[in-house]
Amino acid sequence: MKKLFLGLAIFGAQFMFAQKVVGLKVENNQKKEQPATISKDKVNLYNDNFQKFITALQASDYKVVNEVLSDKVKEIVTEDVLKKVKEGIDANKKLDILKVGYYVTMDGTSHPNIKYKYAGDSSSKEVISAVFEEDGKLLGVLPAKKDK
DSSP, X not given: OHXXXXXXXXXXXXXXXXXXXOOOOOOOOOOOOOOSOOOHHHHHHHHHHHHHHHHHHHTTOHHHHHHHBOHHHHTTOOHHHHHHHHHHSOTXXXXXXXXXXXXXXXXXXXXXXXXXXXXXXXXXXXEEEEEEOTTSOEEEEEOOOOOO
């Protein structure tokens, strides 16, 4: 009887500690990277839309602001959010383009990005970043941080 239990225990132990092998296949579905340069025409379009956005924001003309915003962000952008953006941008200073490139979102897509600095600011500490769709609509604006 002991031999029978010993045999069953050894036989059962093989099934208890057995591991299932699963095949894993890695697919590389990453999109090709876009070139780091944006054409001058596109930069001018993006800059014009951003300047229109800033002008309408300072005048609290939310109808024009909604025309410039992307459909993807219109649902989440409220007047409170626009007021915070307005507070973060100094309307008395002129904005110059500091850097043009692409911003990669969390879903892996690249969007055109323009970073602005205030004219005459050599330190570039206060930088405003604007992210656009390909058609020129604004996806997001990150205002400059002010030290208080």
